[in-house]
Amino acid sequence: MLATTIAALVALAAPAMAQLYPNQTGSFHLKLTNTNSDLDNTYLYACHSGAAIEQLCLGNKTLRDDGFGTFYLNYSANSLVNDKPAGALVWNLPFTSAGGAIQTASSPLSFSYNPTSNVAILILSPSSTDTSDVVPAGFDDDEHLFAYSYVDESVFPPDTSSGPHLFYHFALCQTYFGGYRYTALAWVTAGQPLNPSCHAVTVTREFPILAQ
Ligand SMILES: *[C@@H]1O[C@H](CO)[C@@H](O)[C@H](O)[C@H]1NC(C)=O
Ligand SMILES: *[C@@H]1O[C@H](CO)[C@@H](O)[C@H](O)[C@H]1NC(C)=O
Ligand SMILES: *[C@@H]1O[C@H](CO)[C@@H](O)[C@H](O)[C@H]1NC(C)=O
Numbered sequence: 017m018l019a020t021t022i023a024a025l026v027a028l029a030a031p032a033m034a035q036l037y038p039n040q041t042g043s044f045h046l047k048l049t050n051t052n053s054d055l056d057n058t059y060l061y062a063c064h065s066g067a068a069i070e071q072l073c074l075g076n077k078t079l080r081d082d083g084f085g086t087f088y089l090n091y092s093a094n095s096l097v098n099d100k101p102a103g104a105l106v107w108n109l110p111f112t113s114a115g116g117a118i119q120t121a122s123s124p125l126s127f128s129y130n131p132t133s134n135v136a137i138l139i140l141s142p143s144s145t146d147t148s149d150v151v152p153a154g155f156d157d158d159e160h161l162f163a164y165s166y167v168d169e170s171v172f173p174p175d176t177s178s179g180p181h182l183f184y185h186f187a188l189c190q191t192y193f194g195g196y197r198y199t200a201l202a203w204v205t206a207g208q209p210l211n212p213s214c215h216a217v218t219v220t221r222e223f224p225i226l227a228q
Contacts (some may be wrong), residue, residue: 036145037095037103042088043224045079046072046161048188050218057187060083060201060219062107062140066194068121070107071139072201074188081108089153090124090145097180102154104145105161125151127203128193135211136203137193145176153202160184161219163203189214 046060055074060228061084063073079085091103121142126149128137136149152164166179190203190213202214 030140037090037092039092039101040088040090040106041101043086044088045222045224046083046087046219047222048074048217049160049220051215056218062109063196063198063200065139065196065198068109068111068123068141069194070109070123070195071191071193071198072125072138072140073075074199076160083108089155090122097154097182098156100154102152102164104150105153107140109140125153127151129205133210134205134207135187135189135209135214136205137191138201138203139193154182156182159221161186161221184218186219187214188217189217 042164048055048058048060050056054164057077059075059077059079060072061075061080061083062070065071075085086107088106088108089101090106091101095101095103096223104124106125107123109123110118110120113119114167123140123142124145126139126141126143126147128139128149141149154162154164156162162182162184164180164182166176166181168175168178168181185204187202187209188199189209189211191198191202194209201217201219202211204214
């Protein structure tokens with residue numbers, strides 16, 4: 017049942033995904049840096065938060081080696097930011113197909129907005145990247161994750177010529193989403209987060225150290 021649902025989602029999403037961000041870098045891990053010593057160098061991992069939905073949960077300082085902490089960046093020739101690949105951060109959701117084979121569904125990181133809060137939950141779920149909810153993601157020269165925009169709405173008329181504008185509004189929060197409570201990564205749209213448990217974090221990309 018679950019596999020069927022996911023297969024249907026993937027089938028729906030596939031044509032648009034292939035067009036928007038067909039290329040992929042990776043694999044890499046994500047960890048928190050520049051933060052207090054308890055959290056510093058702690059990895060994020062995909063944690064179950066509904067049918068084919070995960071959040072990015074706070075893990076340990078040692079990496080789990082089961083794929084739940086392994087991510088990719090999808091991009092296209094048209095989605096470079098400051099000459100570097102940018103686009104959609106993805107995780108490969110494992111599922112069992114009808115025939116019993118283990119397959120994966122490419123799951124882009126997306127905002128899940130709550131109109132009564134300025135804290136958007138960040139979710140990974142198989143879907144098209146051709147939606148406004150997909151986090152426009154990239155990594156700067158320090159390997160720090162950012163979201164970007166080509167429109168500056170803080171001036172009038174809105175400026176579309178001075179971009180890209182990079183934003184680092186990531187926060188670690190006690191989240192409640194899909195019936196699950198986690199300590200997970202979220203996005204503060206603007207201002208002070210309404211959720212008092214949130215605190216700002218830097219998310220850093222770490223490429224695996226290859227065995228000699
Ligand atoms: C990301 O790129 C891979 C490799 O090209 C592709 O298989 C996958 O469908 C893409 N995912 C999304 C969400 O676009
Ligand atoms: C963190 O470490 C604990 C204790 O070793 C372990 O039980 C748990 O599965 C680990 N969690 C992650 C996300 O690595
Ligand atoms: C994307 O992938 C295609 C197919 O492998 C390749 O021909 C193309 O050069 C890649 N584009 C970029 C921007 O890396």
